[in-house]
Amino acid sequence: MKKFEGLYTALVTPFDQDGKINDAVLQKLIEKNQAQGVKGFYVSGSTGESYLLSTDERKYLIDSVTEAVGGKGEVIVNIGMFATKHSIELARHAYSRNVSAISSVPPFYFPFTKNELVTYYEDLANAVDTPVIVYNIPKMSGIEFTLDDFDRLLANEKILGIKHTSYDLFQFQQLIEAYPDKSIFIGHDEIYLSALAAGAKAGIGSTYNIMADKFVKLDQCFAGNKKEEALKIQGEINCVVQALCKVGVFKGVKEILKMQGLDCGSCRKPFLPLNESQKIFLRETAEKNGLL
Template sequence: MNKYTGIFPALVTPYKSNGKINEESLQKIINLNLDKGVKGFYIGGSTAEAFLLSMDERKYILDIVAQECKGKCTLISHIGSIGTEHAVELGKYSEALGYDAISSVAPFYYKFSFEEIKNYYFDIVNNVNLPMIIYNFPAFSGVTFNMSNIKEFMNDERFIGIKHTSYDLYQLEQMLKIDERLTVFNGHDEVFLGALAMGAKSAIGSTFNFMSEKFIKIDKLFKEGNISEAQEVQAKANEIIDALIKVGVNQGVKYALEIQGIECNGSRRPFRSLTEDDKKLLEKILE
């Protein structure tokens, strides 16, 4: 079976009360999910607050995960940065640690041309000997890839897939037609079942940190042809996701882990802290 097929939590970054990275909590999150049967992890992405971390902190997280997993699962390192040199540095570090693949969001903020974005990705794969998964997140990056753009990457075998964090399931289906060797990861947890119906076989998600079992079950039910029950599980997951959106997804996911006994201590500023009402809402829905 393809080692990129299945459920991949996009790992959060838990903190200690002093704001430092909490190694013990990260280890607990990893093992909690390995016990549930996830295929691997997506490390250092949006959910990890990558752009609020220093280079040393991003490397430290890669160290922790590599050491804890020790060949037990597939590891994808998100190395995305606005600067090519920083991305290459993280890519080489991931390669040295034995990661399976790297991933990167497109460089953002400056409204780079497609030629500049293309150069960014090819500069990385020309300097790092790991396969690349493009992170397509138009709502946050401000970069929208059309099918012609995507094919320019996917014609090169060093590009093995796309993390598609978009509600455009038509585009997801079109991506799957480019080449059967490619993996398209669904990136919006709330439309996971829809993505399966369009042909996806993999997903990377924030809420998988604390409820990956729901998505593993949806996948199983879909494969068995039990669509109505799969819809029920997706609907239950979406009730929780709706509450997370109301309070802030990053902070909410971490509080859900706190409820499960894993210290996370919220998200870094400028993310706001959860109010008592926010916490009560999550506690109620998570019952």
Template sequence: MNVKLNKYHGIFPAFYACYEDNGDISPERTEAFTNYLIEKGVQGLYVGGSSGECIYQNIEERKIVLESVMKAAKGKITIIAHIAAPSTRESIELAKHAESLGVDAIAAIPPIYFVLPDHAIYQYWTDMIEATGLDFFIYNIPGTTHYNLSMDLFKKMIRNKKVIGIKNSSMPAQDIQKFKAAGGEDFIVFNGPDEQFVSGRIIGADAGIGGTYAAMPELFLAADKAINESNLKLAREIQFAINDIIFTVLSCTGNLYAVFKEILKRKGMNIGGARLPLAPVAPEDEPVILSLMDKIDTAISKYAKE
């Protein structure tokens, strides 16, 4: 593989939005959380995506987030900025802003709300790609966009040399195999669904981007290390522990990000809550949160020893 692409290997937490207690974007907490994840040993960050609650932030807020991340991270780890917005005009503005800050790459989901044909999606992505000289990652996440990237559009997109990879968040691991096979050795595939990190990596993903990584980066780093060392038994054990945590979180009344932010707060990393309409942590979540904290600490102690 092209050594220039090595910077896109490893564990990339999908960065959580960091708010003040009143709900405003917090530059200080954003910088602190960036440093926290860098110290954990992650290889990069994916900023401004679903976990970053981008759909509930305006353009200026999204710029502040990325500026704050880059202030702490520039030159230390790889930064991929998700720059998709409701309109092409806004997406291009975010793309140019990201380039001005020195990010490594940009990424984008397909257009939201309206169900558009492939040729319109192609133009949407191409317009933002051509607005900068940055690497570009397609983001396929049919669970939220209700559009599953077709192989025809995928093959058309990768004719553009700036399109160097895809973050694939469709659940069939087979999709990773298809994208990797069509893209070739020098095409980066990020596994999206955290529940299938190990299976995604084994079937062809080069790295992972995930929404639960930031709350337990140690476990994903340990799973990735086990895969790289061909210790598949250990990798599977870690994945089972991760999935137990994820399935437990999903039993809460509060949104997944709200719950994980509450856990981080109790561990000393206060980045605020989740922005409405994402459901906040509820009183009935308390015993589940205590259980989750124990599960995470126990798994880290078992699998992520120095």
């Protein structure tokens, strides 16, 4: 089974003025990221507002992204929903579009047992001949997977890895060491350099939308043992991340993309639009850190 390495943009979902998926802007965003050196795209994740999209919209988004990528990069699709049946429906659609892998957050809200969650991922793996990536995001899902849980999950050869959106670098390093043939992605942009030191070979990030080139350069500096330059770039990234956290990460990423000439519209309600002072703050941050 293939191993994923490199940078994968957690794509925003662009909307037009009528609130529909904007294919033209999506195409330009994908081209921009490819030109900056990303290996592929993570579609319909948190950054893509997946749970604010209908099932039909999520299928349409898969179609639009795979067409835009045109085989020139990897496409990983989050097909996570509450019901296994609905996730499998999306998984089969993704499979029909020849995506590189499917991924899923663990079903949340209801108090599922760990056995039920493991069975959920095994059902996905059995449903389609597409590799599965577990989306570990405890802050959003409320589910904390232990190393024993991951041992059960990764014992399935069709579950090829984990998107580790957690600050637990201890567990992250243990997973990399225990499973050298699996793909363990770091999902927090603000600790990317620390993750590289822990052995990371792959990342999936929201801020790659607006500054993938910084992460490409950071990779190069780390590989070349240019520690001070690597720390400087991570510091710039963290300055941007801190600003995004103050205004709302997904709304902020879309606003900076608009400043860069890619109007991806607003995040869907119940998200509210940014006010003028927030926009000014973001512009100053973007200019200070070389994004404009």
